[in-house]
Every structure is written in structure tokens, then in C-alpha cells.
Amino acid sequence: MRPADAVIFDMDGTLTDTEKYYQQAWPEALAHFGYEASSETVLEFRSLGKPFALKRFKELFGEDFDYDLVRDYRRGLVRDLIEKNGIPLKKGAVEILKWLIENNITTAIATANEYARTKRYLEKLGIGEYFDKVICADMVKLGKPAPDIYIRACRELGKEPSRVFAVEDSPNGVKSAYDAGCKVIMVPDLTEPDEELQKMLYARTDDLWEIRKLF
Template identity: 45%
Template sequence: MRIKAVLFDMDGVLIDTEKYLTRFWRQAAEEAGLLLTEEDSYQFRSFASRYAAPWFAKTYGEQYDYWAIRERRKELMSEHLRANGIEKKGGVDEVLCGLREAGYQTAVVTATDEERTRSYLSEIGILDLFDDIVCATMVERGKPFPDVYEYACRKIGRKPEECAAVEDSPNGVRAASGAGCCVIMVPDLTQPDEELFSLIDRKADTLCDIPQIILEWNKEEE
């Protein structure tokens, strides 16, 4: 089946914020007396808080308040972004404009809440390049569960197999794959392991590879 829509994760795919999320998770945790390695902090990428909280308590102990650490992380990150602005990933404008000109629907599918999502995308001038914004707060279960991608497909009127999902993190890949989308992983902080390679359809080196990958897929369907 031909690809007719491209669904983009936001953090780590469209904007270069994952490096700050992981940095400030470590700082907030350290302030609370918990030392996290850089690899530890990667676990929080696209991890819905409702499910991250019990995982956090089981992994690090109930003496550490996940919710308080999370709020402190959000404060630190907000302060940084206010002072320094939001960095776009390379090629974002060209890729989005090219896809829309070619007739593809585009949407953002993110674990970030809608207010911050719209604020971030407006700040870097790409909000109007999407047909829809879909956030994990709009569904029962966030990433790594498939709900947010299933909802996004319904919202734009496409079957999952007609949608290419562009993700950078393990939890995002699991969500998109679970929904039945064609998954393209553009690694940000970490490369795919054996499990992720079994879930993704293609790995792209950069966002700029996305249009060609989709073109090749659709040619195969002709």
C-alpha cells in the first residue's frame, strides 16, 4: 500500500532537544540525591510519565520522587530553552515543504503536551507545515504504547499502513510499530539495537533521507 502521510515525532526528530532532556534529567535527579548515568537518562525519551513513574520507583527505589524530579527537569529545561531558544534539526523546512508539495499529509505525533508542542513549533516557524498535531495527552496511553499513533491515523483519515512514522527513540519506535505504521528511524542519541532493527522498516542517517525513502517505497507499489 502506498504511503500517503508522514507522521513525525518532535523531540529529537524535528527539534534538537533530546540532548537537553537527558542532561536535565541527570541534573534534577542529582539534586534529589540520585546519580544517573547518561545511558540511564536515555530511558526517559518518549516514555509516558504514567508508566515511567512505577518503572522509576522499581528501578531506583521509592525513596526518589519521580514526579518531583520530573517537574524539576521541566523547570531546568524550560529555563534553558527560554535563554537559548530551540534548535531545529537540519533540513526540517526543506523536507516538510517538499513532502507537502508532493501531496503528502504531515502530522506531529509527540509525547509532549499540546501547549508546549504548538509553542515550540511556532517558535521555529514550522507549525503551519503540519495538517495536524497529535499528543500523548490526547489518548489513554502514551508511548511506548501504540495509542497515540492509532489516534493520529484516525484523525487524519488514513490507515496505519498508509503512514510513515519518523522516530528517533526506542519508545517512539515501539509505539509506531505497534500501531502498524511503516517506521523510519532517524537515530539521535543512540543507534538501534537488535530489538529495534526488528521493528523498523528503514534506518535513515538524516531527516533529509526521508523523502527518497518514501519515494522508493511508493515506486515498489506501482
């Protein structure tokens, strides 16, 4: 018996090698408005849902911090980076998606991006056809690390969370999937899992193609 009936993927940093764009754009956007953040601090923002991000930014920079203004500027920087460099896929992304389809395993996306941007990226990459469902941050009440997005993805797929592999690259994503009851596979992008995060993992793999071995 297979350990899972479906696989739900995060997008930035997991399927696409775009998290590095955000890590470059956040400090530039903050500096533009007179703020400064270390690279370690910026890593905290990976896949972080708006309510949680807003709270964290105000803790760091004060109650008068205009999150929407800075985030909109950062979006422009990321858009420029994508126009210049494209949207690179992570190693093994297309191969594992094809393998899952060939083996009749249901797939979905659960991303911190908004739906319109996600659909645009998927169309640009030509991989939208591989996913049965696409669940985005603007489709749930709370984004990651809250479990809402994975709970909804499992519900829309008609799968019990315990029968779902969730593939993530960041701590916020791992916590979201774990608290939803999924079996979490971490494919590290910018950081390795610490001791606390390791306890939440079903597995850790070096790349996406290795996931097939878990079946």
C-alpha cells in the same frame, strides 16, 4: 504507487535537536533530590509516557520516589536551556516538510510533549503550518511506547497505519509506531537501533531530508 500517504513525526530528537536538553536536565534534576542515574539509564526515558516513566523510576529509586516533583524541576531546567540556547531544528527538517507539502503528502506530529508546550514550540519555530494534525501525550490514555498516540494520529488523519510513515529517533517511539501498524523510519539521534529495533524498521536514514527518497 507511493508506499505511504502520510508522514507522522515525533518532535524532540526527531524534528528538533532538543533531546540533548532532557539528557542533561534529568541527571541534574535527580541529583538535586539526592538521586543518581547513569547516562545509559537516562536514555531509557526518551519519549517515555508518564505511567511507564513512573513505574521505571520507582523500580530504580524506590516506591517513595516523587516523580511529579522531580519532573517539574527537570521541566524548569529544560525551560532554562531553551531560553538560553533556543530550539534548534534537526538537519533537513524544514526542507522535508516543504517537500511533503509540495507533493500533497499529509503530515502530523505525535509527540510525548503536552499540547500547550507543543503548540508553543511550533509557533516559536514557525513550522506549525506544515502539519495537518498535532497529537500529544495528554490527548491519549497511554503515551509511548504504547501505540495509542499513533493509532489516534492515523485515525484523525483518516489513514490506515499501514499507509503511514512514522518518523522516530528513540526506541520508545519506534515501538509505539510499530505496534500501531505504521511503517517506521528511524533517524537516530543519540543512539543507533539495536538488533531488536532494526526488525521494526521500514528504513533508517541519516537525516530527515533523506526521507524523500523512500517515496
